[in-house]
Structures are given as C-alpha cells and as structure tokens.
Amino acid sequence: MSEPTRRSVLKTGVFFACCGISHVRLARAQSSPVEPLPVKEITRGVFAFAGRPEMMAANNEGEICNVSFIIGDEAVAVIDSGGSVAEGRELLAAIRARTNKPIRYLINTHMHPDHIFGNAAFGETGAIVVGHHNLPRALSARGDYYLQSYRDAMGSELMADIKIVPPTKLITGEEQLDIGNRKLTLKAWKPAHTDNDLTIFDEQSGTFFTGDLCFIEHLPTMDGSLLGWIAQLEELKGIKAKFAVPGHGPVPSAWPQALEQEQRYFDALARDIRKAIADGVPMAEAVKTAAESERNDWRLFDEYNVRNATAAFAELEWE
Amino acid sequence: MTINAMRLGSRVVALVILVLVGAAMPFAAGAQSASVPDTKTWDGLKGDVFGQKPIGDADGIITIDAPKRAEDAAIVPIDLHFKTDAATGRIKAVTLIVDENPSPVAAVFQFGKDAGVTHLATRLRVNAYSYVRAIAETEDGKLHMTQTFVKASGGCSAPAMKNQDEALASLGKMKLRVFTAKTPGNEPMTRATEMQLMIRHPNNSGLQMDQLTRYYIPAHFIQGLTVSQGDRLIMSMEGGISISEDPNFRFEFDAKPGEDVKVEAADTEGKKFQDELPLESSSL
Numbered sequence A: 001m002s003e004p005t006r007r008s009v010l011k012t013g014v015f016f017a018c019c020g021i022s023h024v025r026l027a028r029a030q031s032s033p034v035e036p037l038p039v040k041e042i043t044r045g046v047f048a049f050a051g052r053p054e055m056m057a058a059n060n061e062g063e064i065c066n067v068s069f070i071i072g073d074e075a076v077a078v079i080d081s082g083g084s085v086a087e088g089r090e091l092l093a094a095i096r097a098r099t100n101k102p103i104r105y106l107i108n109t110h111m112h113p114d115h116i117f118g119n120a121a122f123g124e125t126g127a128i129v130v131g132h133h134n135l136p137r138a139l140s141a142r143g144d145y146y147l148q149s150y151r152d153a154m155g156s157e158l159m160a161d162i163k164i165v166p167p168t169k170l171i172t173g174e175e176q177l178d179i180g181n182r183k184l185t186l187k188a189w190k191p192a193h194t195d196n197d198l199t200i201f202d203e204q205s206g207t208f209f210t211g212d213l214c215f216i217e218h219l220p221t222m223d224g225s226l227l228g229w230i231a232q233l234e235e236l237k238g239i240k241a242k243f244a245v246p247g248h249g250p251v252p253s254a255w256p257q258a259l260e261q262e263q264r265y266f267d268a269l270a271r272d273i274r275k276a277i278a279d280g281v282p283m284a285e286a287v288k289t290a291a292e293s294e295r296n297d298w299r300l301f302d303e304y305n306v307r308n309a310t311a312a313f314a315e316l317e318w319e
Numbered sequence B: 001m002t003i004n005a006m007r008l009g010s011r012v013v014a015l016v017i018l019v020l021v022g023a024a025m026p027f028a029a030g031a032q033s034a035s036v037p038d039t040k041t042w043d044g045l046k047g048d049v050f051g052q053k054p055i056g057d058a059d060g061i062i063t064i065d066a067p068k069r070a071e072d073a074a075i076v077p078i079d080l081h082f083k084t085d086a087a088t089g090r091i092k093a094v095t096l097i098v099d100e101n102p103s104p105v106a107a108v109f110q111f112g113k114d115a116g117v118t119h120l121a122t123r124l125r126v127n128a129y130s131y132v133r134a135i136a137e138t139e140d141g142k143l144h145m146t147q148t149f150v151k152a153s154g155g156c157s158a159p160a161m162k163n164q165d166e167a168l169a170s171l172g173k174m175k176l177r178v179f180t181a182k183t184p185g186n187e188p189m190t191r192a193t194e195m196q197l198m199i200r201h202p203n204n205s206g207l208q209m210d211q212l213t214r215y216y217i218p219a220h221f222i223q224g225l226t227v228s229q230g231d232r233l234i235m236s237m238e239g240g241i242s243i244s245e246d247p248n249f250r251f252e253f254d255a256k257p258g259e260d261v262k263v264e265a266a267d268t269e270g271k272k273f274q275d276e277l278p279l280e281s282s283s284l
C-alpha cells in the first residue's frame, strides 16, 4: 500500500514548492528612501538594535529581535537580518551610514522568521550567508510554511519581498571568521532553542551574541529541546564574555546574569510538566497551568507559554 | 476483514492527497484570513473519502475536543469520546480529518468487537486554520460526524520536527503505560483500563526540499498500527502524515487482566516495530 501513498505525497510536495517560489517571484515591491535602523554602538565597532518585545506584525515591520553588526579593519559582519526585508534594508542603511567596507558575512543565528526574513535585503551586497549546519534542513522543512503563515500578521505588502535565503557557509562545532584584525568565533550548539542555534563571540570587545539561546523579558520560545537547552546553560555561562547581546531583551546585557531569568522559567516549566506526567494528567490539561508562577515576570506569556508547555510535555514524556 | 478495511483506508488516503493537490494551497491561504470558517474544503472532500454515503450528526455518539488555537502547530492534542447504545451498535471505525492539511485524512481507526474503546486521544499537525473532524461508523453502517474549528498557531510555530536527529536516532522506540483505574470496585475480569502508547518516529511529511541537494526528502511515517490483547483486536490504525511526530495514543478499553497487550507498527520504509506490556491484575 505504501507505493501509491508515497508517490502521491511526493507529487504534493513538488506542487507546494513551485507554488511558494512562483509567488515570491511574482511579487515585487518598490523601495522608498530607507530610514536607517536606530542602532547603538555598544562598544567600539559593535552596533546593535534592540527589537520590541512584541509579536511580528505589520505595524512593527517584524522588528522584534535584536540585530547587530561588527566592523573590522577590512569588512563587516552582520548578525541576523531582522523580521522583514524592510527591516533588513534599514539595517543595511544603518551600516552604510557608518562604513563603506564590504559586508563579508551575514550570519543567521537560527531559523526563526524574526531573524532571517530580512536576508533578501543583503542579496546585492555579496555577503556570504552563514548558519548552523542544520539550518538549511530546518528552513527546507519550514520555509514555505513561514511565508504562508505570516501573511496574516504582517500583511501582503511586507511579505512580498521576503524570500527564504538559506546559508551557504555552514558551521559545525567551532569556527573562526576574520573581518580584518577582528576574529569572530562561531559555535554551533546542540538542539536547544532550535536544532540550529549558532552563537558569535567577538574576541576584541568581549561581546557575546547569543541568538535566541538567551531571552530576557520576552518569554523564551521552545522549538528544539528543553532538556538540551537546560543542559547547555552551564557551557553557555562558561563563555568568558564582558557582556551579551541576547536574541531578545536589553542591549547590551550583563553576562552571564543574562541567563538567570530564562533558567528560572525552564526549571518551573520542567518541574510542573514532570509532575503532571507522573500524575497521569493528559497533555491538554497539563499545559493550561504549567509554569503559571512565571506569568507576571515575562512579556508575551499568554502568546507562548502553552506552546512551550506542549513541546515540553511531548519531550519530557520520554524521560 | 481488518485487512480489507486497512486496504480501503490506504486507497482513501492516497486518493485524498491527489484530489486535493490543486485545491489545498489557495484554500489554506484563504482560510487564514477568513474570520468565519467555511466548509468548502470539506464539501469537496467528503465524496472522495465516503462516496455517496450520507453522513449524519454525531448526536453525542462521538465528541471531539481540541484547543481553539493550535499553540504548537506540530502537536495539537485531540480528544475523542464515544458513547453508543443498543440502537446504533458499537463504533466500528473512526476517521480523523484535518480539512486544510496537505494530506487531510490523518488516520482511520478500527476497533475490535469487544474492545470497548470509549476514549481515544492523539496529537495532530495542523497547518492552517482548519476544521478537525471525526466521523464514526457504527455497526448499523451509519456515519456520524462531529467537528471543531482550530485556528492555526501564531508566531513561528511550524508543523515540523523540532529535533530531527533525536527522532531518527531513537526511531521505533516504544513506551507503553497503564494508568490506574479511576473507579475502584469494578468487575475484576473485564474493566476499563486507560493506556498510553508512544512510538518514536519522525512521521515525516515528505513535503520538504533539501535546500542543498534540491531533492525532496521522502515521506517517512507510521502507516499501520495494531493493538491487541491475546488474539483479540483492541484497535488498529491506518495513519498519515497529519499525525504528529512521535505518534502518541491514549485510550480506554475493556482489558482482560493477565493477558499481554501487544503493539505492532509498520512504517513506509517497511520497518516493523513491536512491543508487549503484561497487564497484571495488580496494575489494573
């Protein structure tokens, strides 16, 4: 019986992909003069913009995560491109307002739309897109879905230019990139926030770009492995940084204190879900009350907590 | 009879996928922005699954519970309760459908004659704003339908695997769990037992392109599952890709103490998985 089923499933797959691609190609938006993103120089040569602790929407142009760039003697490295091509263009304008050096790398910290939807803005800069070795796979599983599912919240105008641009330089373990007397250490982590989390450490300034391995104020979202995330917190803390640029939260933040708030949330979530599983409480019930003690300490708790609890339940059931 | 039913089920799954290829995508987009759920997709779909057979209201024979919003699009818990009487006879089969998914027929369950299944919970992928519906077939041959509308998740939750390497590394691992009976003092020989069955499997949709090789990742999912006690069928399932990764079933049935519960599953690559759980009188 498997043959007809499998064949037809594959046909469906081909259709879907074509559909997504042609849609993107047809869509063209004109660009008006671009306002540079209001980045701040947190230390010499390191610039960052703090996103708003909100859901991606038309009125915030998807500008909800922190995006950064680092200027070396020869070139620039960009860390995440933002949640829309509009934001990506504003980031590019902010870079060009400070330097004419070439953009050598666009580093994506992971697969989420708020971090990668701006990639297409850098298409003509010649920047090499860099990501975790799992990032292409993760984007192939989700790219079309992301393009589809954000149309409602973001509006067709913002979505029109957005393309899924996967990385071509893939990082396994640790690797250094050089932008001219400035070495950046990239590290690919095991599944935690996602299965494609990448961090960047700028040795010269001691700045640690955590991607979404660190959330402050904005409730963390679970799209990889809660156990993996908890297990790697110690190793994260061991990074000898002067300060951090978290994926979401104040820029810059004290390190490693930046991890304390999420660690407390993970502990509460894991504790409540483990108890529910042990008591035989069904998933649908358990997720309604898990980590309730954390409600008042976070923004977007109602938007993400049940989802986190659902993922945590499915994972911890196998313990 | 079970085998015939299973074959029929698979034809239905394949057929449904083919028919919906043209329609699914635009509908999904339309459904995202529509505030009032319409049943266009179902109207076009029901003939392919059930032919000309009339489908009546559930009338309490089967009820469905699902969250109003799919918080995690990859794991949407669905609860089914069955309540039959002498007039209709027992429920022979239940078809679970997610209208707007690329492969709408999530699963077809068949229940053993004296299995006494009264409750079944599982987890689904829900790709878009969609009706999730359950159609029960009773012994008198009639169909009874209930449905609920599930809004797609907001934010970056996608109906995709979170930890693909782990899913493949522990492929086929099973976990069976018996929950202590809620009502004490039942008949010792036949009583409702609540059980949970978990199978590690990516239940991969195959609707994904490898960005580097440009090849499609082949679909890989649990297509058949049988739960039995002794030589008595409790339930079987013909599954599709709308069942969540690590398929998970929690159900209540009339257990016979002292007899092993046996689970057999097979996936689309022909891999077979099985496990047994002794049901001691003391565990009931």
Ligand SMILES: [Zn+2]
Pocket: A065, A112, A114, A115, A212, A247, A248
């Ligand atoms: Zn983020």
Ligand SMILES: [Zn+2]
Pocket: A110, A112, A193, A212, A221
């Ligand atoms: Zn993220």
